[in-house]
Amino acid sequence: MTAATHVPDSRRGDAEGGQRSPVLSARGLVKTFGRVVGLDGVDLDLFPGEVLAVIGDNGAGKSTLIKCLTGALTPDAGQLLLEGRPAQFKRPQDAREAGIETVYQTLAVAPALDIASNLFLGREKRRAGLLGSVFRILDQKGMRQEATQALSDLGIGTLQNVAQAVETLSGGQRQAVAVARAAAFGSKVIVLDEPTAALGVKESNQVLRMIEEVRSRGLPVILISHNMPQVFEVADRIHIQRLGRCAGVVTPASHTMPEVVGIMTGATTLAETPGRPVG
Amino acid sequence: MTTTTPPTTAAQQFALRRQSPLQRVQHLLHAHPAISPFLVLVISFVVFSALNPRFASPNSLSLVLQQVAVIGALAVGQTLIILTAGIDLSVGAVAILAMMVSAKMAEGQGLPGPLAILLAIVIGTAAGALNGALVTRLKLPPFIVTLGTLSVFTALGLLYSSGQSVQATDIPSVLSWTGESFRVGEFRITTGVVMVVILYLGVGFALSRTAWGRHVYAVGDDKEASRLAGIRVDRVLLSVYTVAGAIYGVTAWILIGRAGAASPNAITDANLESITAVVIGGTSLFGGRGAVLGTLLGALIVGFFRSGLSLAGVDDQYRVLAVGLLVILAVAVDQWIRKVRS
Numbered sequence: 001m002t003a004a005t006h007v008p009d010s011r012r013g014d015a016e017g018g019q020r021s022p023v024l025s026a027r028g029l030v031k032t033f034g035r036v037v038g039l040d041g042v043d044l045d046l047f048p049g050e051v052l053a054v055i056g057d058n059g060a061g062k063s064t065l066i067k068c069l070t071g072a073l074t075p076d077a078g079q080l081l082l083e084g085r086p087a088q089f090k091r092p093q094d095a096r097e098a099g100i101e102t103v104y105q106t107l108a109v110a111p112a113l114d115i116a117s118n119l120f121l122g123r124e125k126r127r128a129g130l131l132g133s134v135f136r137i138l139d140q141k142g143m144r145q146e147a148t149q150a151l152s153d154l155g156i157g158t159l160q161n162v163a164q165a166v167e168t169l170s171g172g173q174r175q176a177v178a179v180a181r182a183a184a185f186g187s188k189v190i191v192l193d194e195p196t197a198a199l200g201v202k203e204s205n206q207v208l209r210m211i212e213e214v215r216s217r218g219l220p221v222i223l224i225s226h227n228m229p230q231v232f233e234v235a236d237r238i239h240i241q242r243l244g245r246c247a248g249v250v251t252p253a254s255h256t257m258p259e260v261v262g263i264m265t266g267a268t269t270l271a272e273t274p275g276r277p278v279g
Numbered sequence: 280m281t282t283t284t285p286p287t288t289a290a291q292q293f294a295l296r297r298q299s300p301l302q303r304v305q306h307l308l309h310a311h312p313a314i315s316p317f318l319v320l321v322i323s324f325v326v327f328s329a330l331n332p333r334f335a336s337p338n339s340l341s342l343v344l345q346q347v348a349v350i351g352a353l354a355v356g357q358t359l360i361i362l363t364a365g366i367d368l369s370v371g372a373v374a375i376l377a378m379m380v381s382a383k384m385a386e387g388q389g390l391p392g393p394l395a396i397l398l399a400i401v402i403g404t405a406a407g408a409l410n411g412a413l414v415t416r417l418k419l420p421p422f423i424v425t426l427g428t429l430s431v432f433t434a435l436g437l438l439y440s441s442g443q444s445v446q447a448t449d450i451p452s453v454l455s456w457t458g459e460s461f462r463v464g465e466f467r468i469t470t471g472v473v474m475v476v477i478l479y480l481g482v483g484f485a486l487s488r489t490a491w492g493r494h495v496y497a498v499g500d501d502k503e504a505s506r507l508a509g510i511r512v513d514r515v516l517l518s519v520y521t522v523a524g525a526i527y528g529v530t531a532w533i534l535i536g537r538a539g540a541a542s543p544n545a546i547t548d549a550n551l552e553s554i555t556a557v558v559i560g561g562t563s564l565f566g567g568r569g570a571v572l573g574t575l576l577g578a579l580i581v582g583f584f585r586s587g588l589s590l591a592g593v594d595d596q597y598r599v600l601a602v603g604l605l606v607i608l609a610v611a612v613d614q615w616i617r618k619v620r621s
Contacts, residue, residue, distance in 0.1 A: 072507070093509040108507035110500040112567040117493055122509035124490035136489045165309075 020047050021084060023220050024069065024100070024189050029078035031064050038064035039075065040244035046189060051211060051221045053231040055264055056241030062224050063105075063193065065241065069222070070102040070191055071095035082188065093122075101186030103178045105193040105224075111167035116140075116147035118166050119181045150184040151176070154210045172203025179207060183214050190214055191222045196230060208234050228257050240264050250275060308616045312561040312569065315612055316576035319559075319605070323580060327587025334590050337465030344472050347582035349537055351575065352475045352530040353549055354556040355482050356407075356523030358574045361557050362486075363499040363519050364566025365421035369410060370527055371549025372432035377402040378531035379436045382445040382541035385454060392451030400528035406432060407524015411517040429550065436543050444542040447535060457536030471533040478526060483571045495519060500567025555602060556581055559609045563617070580605065 022045040031039040039061050046052050056062045067073035069080065071089030080087045082098055089095040092102070109118045117124075125139040125146075126132030132139065147162040154176070166174055175195055182190045192211065196204040204227075211221055211234050225231050231238060232252045240247040240263050247263050248270030255263075255275040262268040298306070308314055328335040353370045360367045377399040385395035406428070413424040447455040457471035486492035494515045497505040506512050535541050546552075560577030562569025581602055588598045 092507055093511075096509050102507070104507055106503065106507075108501075108504040110497040110504055110508075110567065112500045113493070113497060117497075121493070121497055121505070124493055126490070136491070138488055138490060138493065140488075 022047050022081075023083060025081040026065075026069060027079045027081070029065065029068055029075045029080075031061075031068055031073060031075050037244050039068065039078075041078070042241070042244070042246050044069075044239060044246070046220050046222060048220055049215060049218045050236040051215055051223055051234050053235035053238045054222060054224045054241060055226070055228075055231060055238060055260070057264060060241040060264075061244045062241050064244075066102070066191055066193055066222070066224055069095075070100055072102075072104075096122075096185070099186060099188030100191065101182035101189070102191040103175075103182050103193060103195055105197065109166050109174055109178055112165060114163045114165050115151075115169075115177055116144045116162040118177055119143070119147045119150060119162075119184060121181075123185070146184075147180075150180050154180050154183055154213055155206075170203075172199050172206060175199060175203070175207055176210070179210050179214075183210070183219070186214075186219060189220055189222065191224075193224045194226065195223070196225065196227060204230065228261065232257060240270075242266060305616055305618075308612070312613075312616065313573045313576060315609070316560050316573050316580060320576050320580050320583065323583045323587060327583060327591065330587065331590040331592075334587050338467070339586055339590065341460075341467040343579070343582040343586045345469055345537060346585065347578045348469070348471050348475045349530060349534050349546060350549060350552045350556060350581070351578040352478055352533055353527060353546075354553040354560075354574045354578055355475075355478050355571055356526040356530075357553040358557050358560075358562055358569065358571050359482065359486075359495065359519045359523050359526075360421065361499075361554070361562055361564060362495050362566060362569055363516055364502075364564075365414065365516075365519075366425065366554065366564070367410065367421065367520075367523060368425040368550045369406070369428040369432055370523075370553050371546045372429045372436065373403055373406040373524060373527040374531045374534060374549065375543055375545065376406065376432045376436040376439075377528045378534055378541045378545075379440040379445075379543050381531065382450055382454065382535065383440055385450040386445050392453035395451065395454060396532050399531040400525055403528020403531065404521055404525040407527065408517065408521045410524070411520025414520065415513040415516050425550075440541075440543045442543055444540050444544075447539045447541075450535075450541075454532065454541075455536045455539065457533045458539060459536070469536065471536045474529065474533060478529065479571050479575050482522075482526075486571065491515070491518070496567050498566075552581070555606055559602075559605050561609065561613065563613050564610065565617075568613070568617070577609075 024046040026042060026044040029039045029042045042061070042065055044065070054062050054065065064073065068075045071092045071094045074090060080089070087098060089098070095102070110121060113121070120143050125143050127137045127139045131137045144162050151162070166177060169177070175198075179192065179195060182192070195207050199207065208230060211223065214221055223231070223235065235252060237249055237251050238260060239249050240260065242264060250260060250263070250270070253276070255273070259268070259273050259275065263270055263273060324335070333339055353374060357367055357370055380402055381390075381395040381399040384390040384398060385392065390398070410424055410428055413419050414421050457474060458469055460467045460469045486495060494505065494510050497508070497510060498512050498515050502512055534545060538545055556578040557569070557574050558564065558577070559580055560569070560573030560575070562573055584598050584601055588601070589595065
């Protein structure tokens with residue numbers, strides 16, 4: 001199971017060559033918290049159908065970057081472009097409405113609600129006709145059917161009963177619910193913040209398969225992770241954050257894991273370690 | 280239950296183990312939290328009937344319903360607020376303020392009855408919205424906000440009415456219409472009791488069948504998760520406090536009918552009694568868990584204890600003692616069933 005097996009090199013070539021236009025771009029993002037500089041002018045490009053990993057040491061600005069891309073924080077300066085058009089997200093809701101779905105590290109699920117309710121949280125389906133428009137009655141049956149479908153589409157057969165409360169699920173299953181929600185509603189970009197941080201090996205692999213499944217539908221994924229083997233397994237490109245800046249964008253083919261860790265920790269730089277030429 | 284492959288590992292066998300009876304009870308209660316208050320209600324009914332057969336008579340049961348109506352109505356609003364992990368200490372004060380202003384206006388300035396009722400509901404709604412605004416805009420804890428407005432509204436009610444009651448005979452009869460009764464078989468039901476039942480059905484429906492209800496639970500369960508899921512948390516909270524206020528306004532009307540007068544010193548312990556009904560009914564003080572059905576059962580349980588123990592010839596302090604123990608038991612059961620894992 002190596003990185004090369006499931007990513008056609010041509011796709012990387014496209015992305016690298018810039019022939020395709022990026023789905024989501026950030027230019028010169030700056031975010032400060034008082035005197036603390038979270039982001040110090042960061043550029044990022046996400047191309048269609050790719051998994052872009054964002055890695056970095058603690059405090060490198062990974063989470064701040066992601067929050068700025070998904071509306072959880074508003075950047076102090078800089079610009080976001082969604083499909084070439086300037087975009088401004090003041091609230092998470094704005095980013096969601098624009099088609100960017102995020103799975104937060106803190107797992108934004110409501111434990112006491114069931115799986116179907118959580119999948120549709122914040123955008124519940126209503127019954128057709130007057131019952132829905134006037135009396136605002138929920139279409140519980142429809143939501144349960146679609147939830148079951150969404151879960152089985154991502155190959156999560158283990159969650160049979162979508163009427164089950166989320167608090168009765170294991171960490172991996174909760175993560176699966178959160179990823180399924182993003183995959184079901186994300187129309188342009190899916191962002192996953194440390195999706196495997198709290199998971200065991202088997203559950204992590206399940207989430208990685210889900211990421212590949214999402215990519216195979218043509219949806220680009222931004223994956224924030226600490227886990228180098230996982231990053232090298234699924235990522236097409238790797239954006240390395242260091243001290244609030246982008247220290248370079250590499251690919252699993254051009255650089256080895258130790259080289260990437262070196263750039264990430266500041267032991268070396270991208271200029272000193274240009275890596276192997278791709279293609 | 281289909282098992283396609285036989286369990287192979289020790290862990291899988293453990294997962295398929297037979298649950299102990301206690302664990303099954305825990306899972307059952309987790310899925311249906313109204314079971315425990317329902318059992319308490321049935322058991323207390325049986326015990327009190329055995330102690331004094333008059334307890335189960337239609338007369339005495341009708342009286343329990345009338346006694347429970349006011350606190351039961353306030354407890355609907357209290358349930359909404361507790362579901363969002365808040366608390367409302369100002370319930371009774373809001374109802375009294377709404378009642379005193381509308382009764383005085385109807386008495387002194389001769390405001391027509393229907394307008395006086397509307398005024399009570401408007402005052403309740405405005406008071407609830409004020410609580411909600413303080414909670415969401417100033418980000419103050421609900422306990423502090425409503426502790427403050429409890430005093431403010433109580434004082435305003437007393438100042439406006441100069442501490443004087445208004446007799447039902449001095450105001451339009453529609454204001455005490457809620458106290459009028461009709462016969463259903465052997466039972467005497469007041470229109471106030473019917474209104475309380477409608478309140479429960481309406482709020483129960485909104486909580487279980489609408490997106491708003493789903494959001495109320497989600498906000499109480501995990502505020503941050505709800506925000507990230509795109510729910511406008513502050514809007515939901517504000518709507519909850521406002522709806523609760525409107526319910527307190529309606530309760531003011533029910534209270535005039537029940538008491539036969541508008542007295543600024545009525546229902547002084549309404550806040551604690553309504554919280555008691557909510558908690559005994561199995562709604563979690565930590566938010567996100569519970570239902571108005573449980574609150575109805577909780578209010579009835581308190582009513583049963585009052586009526587049953589007095590008919591059994593026991594000092595009323597034993598009722599206070601028993602209700603106190605029930606509250607502690609109910610919260611302990613809530614803590615226990617929250618620990619369920621599959």
